[in-house]
Structures are given as structure tokens and as C-alpha cells.
Amino acid sequence: MNGYSLRRHALGHGTLVQRAVVPDHLSASAWYRAHHNGELIRVHAGVSRPSCTPETHHLRVEAALAAAMPGCVVAGPTAAWLWGSAAAWRRTIDLIAPPGRHPGRLDGVVFHRPTDTAMLVTVKVAGFPVCDPVRSILDLAAWHPAALSAAIDELLALGRLDIGALRDGLQHRRRHGRPGVATLERELRLRAANQMAPGMPSASG
Numbered sequence: 001m002n003g004y005s006l007r008r009h010a011l012g013h014g015t016l017v018q019r020a021v022v023p024d025h026l027s028a029s030a031w032y033r034a035h036h037n038g039e040l041i042r043v044h045a046g047v048s049r050p051s052c053t054p055e056t057h058h059l060r061v062e063a064a065l066a067a068a069m070p071g072c073v074v075a076g077p078t079a080a081w082l083w084g085s086a087a088a089w090r091r092t093i094d095l096i097a098p099p100g101r102h103p104g105r106l107d108g109v110v111f112h113r114p115t116d117t118a119m120l121v122t123v124k125v126a127g128f129p130v131c132d133p134v135r136s137i138l139d140l141a142a143w144h145p146a147a148l149s150a151a152i153d154e155l156l157a158l159g160r161l162d163i164g165a166l167r168d169g170l171q172h173r174r175r176h177g178r179p180g181v182a183t184l185e186r187e188l189r190l191r192a193a194n195q196m197a198p199g200m201p202s203a204s205g
Contacts, residue, residue, distance in 0.1 A: 007053060014053035016049065018048070047063045060091075064093040069103055074094070074129065075094050080147075080151050082125045094112060094143060135169065138184065
């Protein structure tokens, strides 16, 4: 077995899911032998990557979704990074788990179980189910507030975020008493004040 024959069965970003290739493309013994020989590297239980495939952040996201229960959605910092915010990057993968079931545990993955899932809008980004930009920023405010201001700047510059829509999303979030509301409100107040400042008379005037 060689790297090419393994990679041709991989998902879009390079992960191999055991249940998808065994036994249709590989025998169970060949799967385990490939790990022993160093041709495959385990990422999560039942999810591996060919050793010739680099471990990118996209691959880690793909592996987390492949190993998690069906219905999980990329959220918060990870979602904001996929939308184009370099500031939101962190090695941990953030996923929203479907309601009503415990998602279990995966190394390097944080499962969130928010109650306000009725308005959870998902979009495909890089092949992944991802929260829309507004929801991504709302959750970023709660889960990784240090990156909030820079992430908003980046997504505004890319045209993937609108301040008006963000304010509307904040109003909905406030009614549900969700974490991060105060942080995002403070950030939006600062932005509004900075926009008004150039045209305002100085205190000494």
C-alpha cells in the first residue's frame, strides 16, 4: 500500500474515516497495518490521515467533524477563522453539538451546547457546516473575547459581516441572556463612539 492509494480515499482536506474505507477499500488488517508501518497517523478514534498529508487546521476541523456525532456545526472562533479572521484562530476546534444528546469527548475539540439553536443558521464553508458570520462573532465574544475586536475588523474588511446585522443578532442574544452579551455590547459602543469622535467638539472647546 502506498501514500497515493491511501490518499485517493481521503476526504476533501485529507482525513480517512475508517468506517468509510473498511472493508470496501481496505481490510481491517490492512488499516491497522498501515498505522503500524507509519503510513497512517491517527487523529481521532476511527479517523486518520496519510503520513504524506500535512496536518493543517482545515484537516483538524474535518477530522473533528468526522469523529463527532452527526449534526455538529463549526462555531465560534473556528467558524470565524473559516470566514477569514486570522485573529480568531486557535488550535482548539469549537463545535456546536445537536441538542438532546451528549457529544462525548474528543482531544482538542470543545463541544458547546447552547440553548438558542432555533436561529442557528449554517452555511457550507470549505465543505464544512459552519455558523453564519453573525453567530460566529456572537459566540466568539463569549468563548474567545480577546480576539473579538480584530475579528470584527477582519470580517468587515472582507465584506462578510455587517454591523447592523450584528446589532440585530445581539438584541436576540440579549433576550436569551447568553454569555458574551456584555463583551459585544461594550465593543459595539466603543466602535460607535469612535465613529462619532471626529465630528464631535473637543472637551476643551
